[in-house]
Amino acid sequence: MRAVAVKELGAGPEVTDVVRPEPVGNEVLVRVEAAGLNPLDWRIADGMLKGTRAYTFPMTMGVDFAGYVEDTGPDARRFRIGDPVYGQVVDPGRGGTYAEYVVVPDDGAIAPSPSSVPHDVSAGVPTAGMTARGIVGAAALREYESVLVVGAAGGVGTFLTQLAAAHGLRVVAATHGNDQRRMGTFGAALTVNSREHPLTERVRDEYPGGVDALVDLASGPEEFAAHARLVRNGGVAVSTRFAADPEALYAAGVEGINFSLDASAELLDALAREIDSGALIVPVEARVPLDEAPDAVARNRSGGARGKTVITL
Ligand SMILES: NC(=O)c1ccc[n+]([C@@H]2O[C@H](COP(=O)([O-])OP(=O)(O)OC[C@H]3O[C@@H](n4cnc5c(N)ncnc54)[C@H](OP(=O)(O)O)[C@@H]3O)[C@@H](O)[C@H]2O)c1
Numbered sequence: 001m002r003a004v005a006v007k008e009l010g011a012g013p014e015v016t017d018v019v020r021p022e023p024v025g026n027e028v029l030v031r032v033e034a035a036g037l038n039p040l041d042w043r044i045a046d047g048m049l050k051g052t053r054a055y056t057f058p059m060t061m062g063v064d065f066a067g068y069v070e071d072t073g074p075d076a077r078r079f080r081i082g083d084p085v086y087g088q089v090v091d092p093g094r095g096g097t098y099a100e101y102v103v104v105p106d107d108g109a110i111a112p113s114p115s116s117v118p119h120d121v122s123a124g125v126p127t128a129g130m131t132a133r134g135i136v137g138a139a140a141l142r143e144y145e146s147v148l149v150v151g152a153a154g155g156v157g158t159f160l161t162q163l164a165a166a167h168g169l170r171v172v173a174a175t176h177g178n179d180q181r182r183m184g185t186f187g188a189a190l191t192v193n194s195r196e197h198p199l200t201e202r203v204r205d206e207y208p209g210g211v212d213a214l215v216d217l218a219s220g221p222e223e224f225a226a227h228a229r230l231v232r233n234g235g236v237a238v239s240t241r242f243a244a245d246p247e248a249l250y251a252a253g254v255e256g257i258n259f260s261l262d263a264s265a266e267l268l269d270a271l272a273r274e275i276d277s278g279a280l281i282v283p284v285e286a287r288v289p290l291d292e293a294p295d296a297v298a299r300n301r302s303g304g305a306r307g308k309t310v311i312t313l
Pocket residue numbers: 038039040043127128131150151152153154155156157174175176177194217218219239240241242259260261300302303304305306307
């Protein structure tokens with residue numbers, strides 16, 4: 001089958017032929033219609049999971065998928081052949097989702113796809129949508145009134161802005177561009193282009209006593225610590241880049257969280273309900289065919305992501 005894979009850790013992705021996987025045990029074989037692109041994809045290809053997960057080469061890239069169940073293993077119970085499904089599978093040993101087929105354990109992060117949108121939209125949801133939803137829960141954002149989102153224009157940030165605004169929070173979106181209009185349509189009350197306006201000054205002007213919450217999707221430890229100083233005593237500061245120092249933050253009266261996604265069918269079901277009710281817009285900004293996936297990965301590495309890129313098969 002056709003796939004985009006790397007020959008070794010750190011190698012560039014190539015369009016190639018790989019062996020189609022067969023479902024065993026409780027696995028289902030999904031015919032992939034579309035695969036969402038995430039920074040996680042190239043981080044895994046660079047060796048992020050080395051030492052914790054088995055890798056097999058050539059390693060097909062990708063973790064997010066949407067498509068149809070093509071076949072089921074003997075112990076798979078949750079799905080039937082032909083079911084439309086979407087989800088996330090992280091398995092550099094068995095292969096990823098930038099491929100015509102992928103196998104997924106039926107007790108993993110796989111669920112019926114949202115019924116109101118096509119697969120090339122659903123595929124943009126799993127990792128970024130689950131992360132945003134997971135952060136809302138882990139940081140108890142519902143209990144707060146204001147949140148500063150750094151890196152707000154990308155995949156996770158666009159979902160998070162919508163979810164936080166829907167819970168009544170005032171969202172300050174920090175981006176690296178002129179994204180005021182776009183972020184406003186997703187519910188941001190204020191968008192700061194931090195390339196043009198120093199972020200810390202702008203946020204201090206707006207919130208002299210500090211914001212309630214920070215979700216920083218972009219910064220390393222030093223920059224994260226500077227952003228966390230914008231949070232008021234009793235607030236919360238979340239990093240998806242493992243840049244938070246919870247002890248130092250605790251001493252400053254702020255709860256620090258290094259968020260790690262615990263992907264699940266429950267999160268996917270909740271997102272599908274929100275999408276089907278019209279409450280959540282999937283921010284797909286680009287669709288590329290499989291042949292162009294290597295270029296799309298290179299673009300994501302160099303930054304500037306706006307919403308989601310989806311690879312179509
Ligand atoms: N821990 C977890 O469980 C978990 C789960 C999902 C994602 N993540 C991580 O979270 C991060 C965000 O993921 P994503 O899917 O949203 O990535 P993405 O779609 O590539 O978006 C990242 C966004 O951040 C912007 N950005 C980078 N530095 C910035 C800064 N200093 N100020 C404002 N904006 C900035 C980028 O735009 P510019 O390049 O124009 O600045 C881009 O819009 C990634 O590092 C990803 O690996 C972690």
